[in-house]
Amino acid sequence: MNTQLSLGEFHRFAAAHEDFLYLAPSAAVFRLDGAASAVITELERGPLPGEELVRRLAAQFPAEELAETIAELRRVRAIATPAPAATSGRPAIPKVPLTTLVLNVTNQCNLSCTYCYEYGEDKIVNTENGRQPKFMSEQTARESVDFLLDASAGIALPHLTFFGGETLLNFPVVQSTVAYARRRAAELGKDIDFSLTTNATLLRPEVIEFLVDNRIGVTISMDGPRELQDRFRVFANGAGSYDTVIPKIRELLRRHTSRPIGARVTLTSQTLDIRKIYRHLHDEIGFWEVGFAPVTTSPGREYAISGDGFDSMLGQFRDLAADFLEAALANRHHGFSNVKDTIEEIHKGMSKAYPCGAGLGLLGVATDGDLGLCHRFAGSDAHKLGDVRNGIDSLVQIGLLEKHHIDHKTDCRECWARPLCAGGCYHEAHTRYGDTSHANLHYCEWIRGWTATCLEIYGEIAVKNPEYLQQFA
Amino acid sequence: MKHLKPINSKARKIAPPDDVVALSQGPAPQSGPHIPLGCTFIFSPGWETDSSGGTAGLCTPVERDLFDCHNGCFWPAQVPDQLNHAPDWTGKCASAQKDWRKIDLIFP
Structure with a gap:
């Protein structure tokens, strides 16, 4: 005693x-x-x-x-x-089956968003004149499907996500791949789930029809009301894209009601007005969910969020999170997906050895069929883990997983938020520090602040409306 | 458990069920030699060698000891005083395994 x-x-x-x-x-x-x-x-x-x-x-x-x-x-x-x-004696990394494959069906885009990680100042892969084809062929897409169905053995519902560039620039391949994947999955007695990310510029009526018919989950990349959307999300001639996308998005939301459609917002130092963006996209346009993420850049960019910007972002997130709490206590839906996702992770008690599933249950496929750590690294030779024809190079994969394990992130050793953060996004780290295994030290304070907020909301719900948490059980 | 109420599913896994007496007795009494309190009870095999006599096969890298000495406990004889005298001593060392060479000598 x-x-x-x-x-x-x-x-x-x-x-x-x-x-x-x-x-x-x-x-x-x-x-x-x-x-x-x-x-x-x-x-x-x-x-x-x-x-x-x-x-x-x-x-x-x-x-x-x-x-x-x-x-x-x-x-x-x-x-x-x-x-x-x-x-000592950390258990060996278990063999994790693949659950999600992200196909970069093209690396081309019809917008020229200034902050783009694929085309902008911080790009990893030479998307303009590199060795990769600009569009994924139908053959490569089929091989990717075969690879996914094989590597996801034991998974009841593998996910295939179409990504770009602008995904819909290669709509014919998306169409034929969905049909092929459905057929192959049925032959194996499996189901398969599809989703797609787009900038909404090419949502023609027949495209919307196809998305509805095939129950394809859709995420729209969009930054908010006109003045914010048009600040960075512009066409090559500099013209804003707001007026082009809005009628198409309204039509999509009207027609496609079988799955929740979310907006994914990139926050920059110049478009940091979270409540305004949320109100516009959720209340006025009608998105079911709105998720926010700060732009990934190297530190010096004028649109990069830093120091004060992170404080302001945290304050605004907290404001909107208070609305979320009010809704949750009244069993109403609230579309601020950043809180909901974190609360789910807290409720499940997730303690992550890795910040995300990249290289583990999720892989990205470049237009030529090379497998990358995730879609953001697809096509980068330095982050290649094999290709869809020959499968995952398990030696490379084991090396990567060993290197990125939370135990090797000295900076994270004494941080209480590490079960949820685990050092943060590999791509963010690569862009900031030139090293995917580096902890994202530039946003530690923000992560701890945000995790603390989500914990308080979680505690509040656990005391006042515990039934709400049953949806995450 | 009477004084702690498990809230999330992880907590429920950790907390023993109330009716199992054997599991609610707390940790077993220590057997073997007395282990003094302080940094020495954290076993960090940094300065040892692996079975081949080298350091490549150790379960934690030797550089880790350096951090054990200044993060985990107070050992002023071995590392600079980061609170008062050399606050930026490890400023260039974001990850000990990779950057330990960047930790420089400090002269008073």
Whole structure:
């Protein structure tokens, strides 16, 4: 009983007048009662021998209750136990079947968005005059389907995502590939799910018809109302794309009602007005969900978000998240998908060894059939993991996974948000630091701030409307 | 558990069921030698060698010791005082495994 007690690793937060712990690295969330709160508060002043701790709190709680509380806190590792920490013997990376394949059916685009990672100043692959074909052939697309169906053995519903460039510039191949994939999947007694990302400029009536008929999930890349959309999302002649896409999007939303359609917004230092963007895209246009992500750039770009910009973004995210909470407590839908996604991860207790599924359950395919870490790296020789004809080069894959494991990110070692962040996007890291395995140190404060906000919302929902969380179980 | 209420599914996995007495007794008493408190109970095999006498096969890289000395505990004799004297000592070392050569000597 008289061992020296010190705090384990966690983030403590309050929600709905209750006291919670989010533990790292287990990602468990516990609500504390009065005794547990008092013990944690006392230990926050510094490590103490167990007897001393009990003596200090004796006036408030019986010794027996305190001993019981300490034992429980030690069991979940909210209090560090003086057992040797196992630093060796990390289990081998399990073989993960492929669940999602992203086909870059073209690397061409009819827009010239200034911040584009594929064409802009920070591009990785020479998309204009490189060795890759500008359009994926029907043959390569079919080989990709065969590869996915083979590599996803055991997965009930593999996902095929069409991506670009502007995906719909190669609509004929999208069409024939969907038909082929359905046929092949049926032959194998499987189902297959399709989705597609587009800038909406080419959503002609027959395209919309095809998307509806085939129940293809659609994500629209769009930045908000006219003045924000037209700031960066422009045609080659500099003209804005807002007036071109809006009638097409309205038609798509009117016709395509079998699946929720989301907007995906790229935030820049010059278009950082989250509530305005959300109100326009969700309330006025009618998107089911709106997801926001800061633009990926190297640091010096004029549109890059940095320092103050991250603070402002966090403040605005918090504002909109408060609306989300209000809706969740009343069992109403709210389309701010960034919160919903994070709350789902918190509820499931995800503790990530990798920031995302890239190179693990998800791969990108370049127009020539080369497999990349994800769609953002498709076509890059330095990030190639094989090709659809010969499959995954497992030596390269194992090397990549070894290198990117959270255990190798020294910077993340003492961060409580690592179960959810795991160092952040590989592409962002590559663009910022020239190294996919580098932790994204430029947004640590923002990630911790945002995770803390989502935890508070989660705690609030858990106390006031726990039924809401059952959808994530 | 009486004082902690598991909220998410991970917490429910960690928390033992209330009616199982054996599982709710807490960690087993320590057997074997007394292990002093402080940094020494974190076993980090940095300075050892692998079975071939080299360092390539160690489960953690040798550079990790350096970080154990200044992140995990207070060991002023071995590393510069990052709180007061040399706050930027590891400024160029974003990842110890790759960048440890960038950690320079500090002269008082």
